Amino acid sequence: MTSRTLYLFGSAAPPVTQVAEVIETAQADGWDVCLGLTPSAARWLDDSLDDLAELTGHAVRSEYKLPGEPDAWPKADVILFAPATFNSLNSWALGLTSVFVVGVVSEGIGKGIPTVAMPCVNAAYAQHRQLDRSVAELREQGVTVLYGQGGFTPNPAGSGKPKAYPWGAALAAARRLVDGA
Template identity: 40%
Template sequence: MTEPDREPFLYVVVCAAGSAAGVGELIGAARRRGWAVGVIATPTAAHDGFLDLAAVEALTGRPVRARSRRPGEPRPFPAPDAVLVAPATFNTLNKWAAGIADTLALGTLCEAYGLGVPIGVLPCVGDALAAHPAYRESLARLRAMGVRFGEPAGTGDFPWEGALDLVARPAQARSQPTAGPTSIPPVNTS
């Protein structure tokens, strides 16, 4: 449950897709619904022009994160009450389902399952990639983990505000994990 003296905190994981430039719409909608927001971007999304980092930082009041903390650095975000992945790419979804945590974004997603927080995803995957059997298997595995999916979208008219409907209201966040090991401590990627 969210601490009474702070706003519920939403992690938004942004992947390198053309629609990523519109993530400000999601941030604005989340703020209107009472969420504080922190953005974690894949390295390509953060450094190859998919996001206007200064604009996103102005909207959230926090730095966009694309790398893990160095030893001794303070945690820039509180623990999440929910996580949204939007847009979610073929690469990120397949790596996440396989448990690969080779970036901060993927490590955060792998850890979120163990935290038991609601996780929502808006895929942005073309038809040719979506036809790949590994992708279908990855979606099945993530759904079995309790991940909630919105309708796949292209780069136009991305359903940003609808993504918020995939995660529990702030008062309902912080449930216990429904599956998975609880005796193994999670890797601290934040």
């Protein structure tokens, strides 16, 4: 099986703590995985960042590279942004790119990189009108957003179920985008 490159991006939501298992699953499916995190997610995983870099064979990134620095990652075949928080989704839809992973997915739209996003928001955030607007905006720009039936459905605030996060659906959607391309 030819290895394809998956950029796996995550925000600071409880399912991000399972990212090592997700990387191993993706690698078993033939993916070369590059892990990018929001600064808060990187802080959550600080004790395991070296292990995650060793697991992927690539530096874990949460900041933009400096001008003149070479790209440390191979070109992406697909991007999977999961879990994507309320803040990350809204920033992305509005083009606010101060965070590295949001900048990469924003630019990825213009570069035509197939992209999957799966939110992780509680039901209180889901009541905010901007979430639906952001999901609609990203879908209009060609992003596969797994939100609602067949993807992520919000839990009541304070009752998150990180083990129930549908990682399998997210990885399957990424595979379909590449296989269908």
